[in-house]
Amino acid sequence: MKIGRITCAALSVSLLALAAGTAGAVTYQRGNDGNPETLDQHKTSTVAEANILRDLYEGLVVYNTKAEVIPGVAESWEVSDDGTVYTFHLRDDAKWSNGDPVVAGDFVFSLRRIMTPETGAKYANILYPIAGAEAVNKGEAAPETMGVEAPDDHTLVITLAQATPYFLELLTHQTGLPLHPASVEQFGADFVQPGNMVSNGAFVLESNTLNDKIALVKNENFHDAANVALDGVNFLPFEERATCVRAWEAGEVQSCSDLPTEDVDRLRAEYGDAVRVVPYLGTYYYAFNHDDELLSDPEVREALSMVIDRQFLADEIFEGMLPAESFVPPGIGNYSTGSPKTDYFDMSMLDREDKAIEILSAKGITPETPATIELMYNTSENHKNVATAIAEMWANVGVNVEFNVRDASAHYAHLRDKGDFDVARAGWIGDYSDPQNFLFMVESDNDGFNYANYNNPEYDGLMDAAAAEIDLDKRAALLQQAEALFMRDLPFLPLLYYSSHSLVSPKISGWDDNIQNVHPSRFISISE
């Protein structure tokens, strides 16, 4: 009995001690898309990495909860009249997690490193607007020749090759985040390991176990630490979206970054506003090969676009996605005019089908004398369902479809290598909120993305004119004209706008829905 009582007392004391130690400490268990491939901001490419790096580091400018650009390390900046020189003034109180001050030279070091070919940076090209950057990345010039200078510790001057109205948006991307030069020099590629990493954001890296969790703790040296409510964030990678949902329902995580589309209805019924389905900066499309004999005819492409019931795809196959009537998704920045209207989207489905039959039968294509095209897509249940539905819609107007399915790597390698195809599935998520980031894909000299082999000098001319235009409204009008050509010529056939799906605990505040699906943990708090 006596031993029992002593044990009980000891147990209570240790439980009390444990409770006291953890009292008030709030750690956010945050479901993430998957495992980050790297925590090196220069090698990164995925959304999962962006979410973590945004918490670890602070760039010159950052996103607020509404995904608007606000000052970060730079407290103010000026842009030259011709839009090519950006002068950033860095805040005095910005510090690295080890107490070192964040200086302009750190940004110079970082921007040079990402362009150095040996770094092998997947997203280096996003910063090609900086003067001389592309030549450095190609190995044709020394990193010092880039248009990045630090006249003093608190001033950073970035010179661009030409005016780039979305340049500040570009700097919100994780590739624009600074590195602590001394750590990189000391540890080399291992500067990303826990214990070695020195960061300047609201949080610092505590541990990183592949496929288990990435634990961050509050950075007391962060200049705005007083306003950071969380003591830590654990990023849990969920490759299986349903697993995150179950963990959320069991109270083990407070948010999920993606949901299985088939679960959305049930979750909405059970948890109401915790389910967030929000338009996202992306478009799901099919590329038409303009070198193909049948598809080189613009009328055929238009007819094929007309007969697709995009509302059906959005309602029945990709729940939460929206029917796409343009290539640039709505809600994008720097597009005051918005996308142009395409007439046939106002017609009823029956009328559109009649019109398509009329166009195609004039060319001798009818259900009795059908044409056949090959539709290529990468393996996925949803891609298959979309392809099957579209094949059915096209069969009604006399175009039979044969499928060619490969895994993602083989599919994209085939497109990249300019392999033969008729119609191919692809998707595009914008890297920054600007219509140029969508419309540049089919410029005739864009080797990587112009799967359609679209070649229209008028389109290229409009894109060039837009690139040289500093007035944002005039630029938007030029881009709108370009998109009107896009919708007429259909190098790509827009099908659906992506949407983001999240599950957010009602205890969380500071999570605002936005088109970039960006939710910095720095602004998040959790109530008991």
Add this chain to the structure above:
Amino acid sequence: MLVYALRRLVGAIPTIFIIITAAFFMMRVAPGGPFDQERTLEATVMANLNKTFGLDRPLYEQYGMYLGNLVRGDMGPSFIYRDKRVHEILAEGLPISMQLGMTALLLALAVGTLLGTLAALRQNTKTDYAVIAVATFGITVPNFVVAPVLSLVFAVILSWLPAQGWGDWRQMILPVIALALPQVAVIARLVRGSMIEALRSDHVRTARAYGLPSRMVVVKHALRAAILPAVSYLGPAAAALLTGSIVVEQVFNLPGIGRYFVQGALNRDYTLVMGTVVIVAVFVVVFNLIVDLLYAMLDPRVRYD
């Protein structure tokens, strides 16, 4: 027996070498590469990456380099998880997969043998039919159904156990059950079949005639023979279980290595695929050897000199 074991291990080296070589070149025949993804890379960026990873060199040179590194215990850098080398990735996950797999294996062996023996002793009774029913269920219902249902019932609805994660013994319970269930089924059926045969064999009849207690006859004499088919099944089963299961790992969000078998191939993460191939090859060789040695211990007719 030691000589035999050593001879077998030495004999396995060429086998593993052939497997590595075949896997290396087969992987490269697959279209696409590690940097082909939804977002096509700029030509310059792609060239930089290929150079960084040595993919711009001739294939035979890459093969030579891979073998050279492997001999030194370095499985090369992962093409996808760029902060780690392949042996570091596998060293993080393999102990977890092995811990799970070993627990599931022991559980399956204990429960499967017990059920199989019970069924054989009570052949054609309700007990027997119940065991056969459970076994058929275990074999036919796939893991991707059992695992989410277990998680849903015990974690979400009843809140008895965690739904996912790793680090606490309670987080092991559901995945171990999900992993063990199909194995229980197979082992129970194997043991039942061979036990029925063993119970009718001469040496068991002799043991009974000597008047030995029934329990002793079953456990010491019949079971020793009856467990042999289960043991030979266990070799490949252990190699598969200990190297993890993609389904169970994803459903319970466990940091094992099972996922790399599929992901590595889909991502064309060449070095990671090679790493998993090497591990499975070694496991299969070792477990087959263990099974053969166990045979010699269990079956007096088998001797390796």
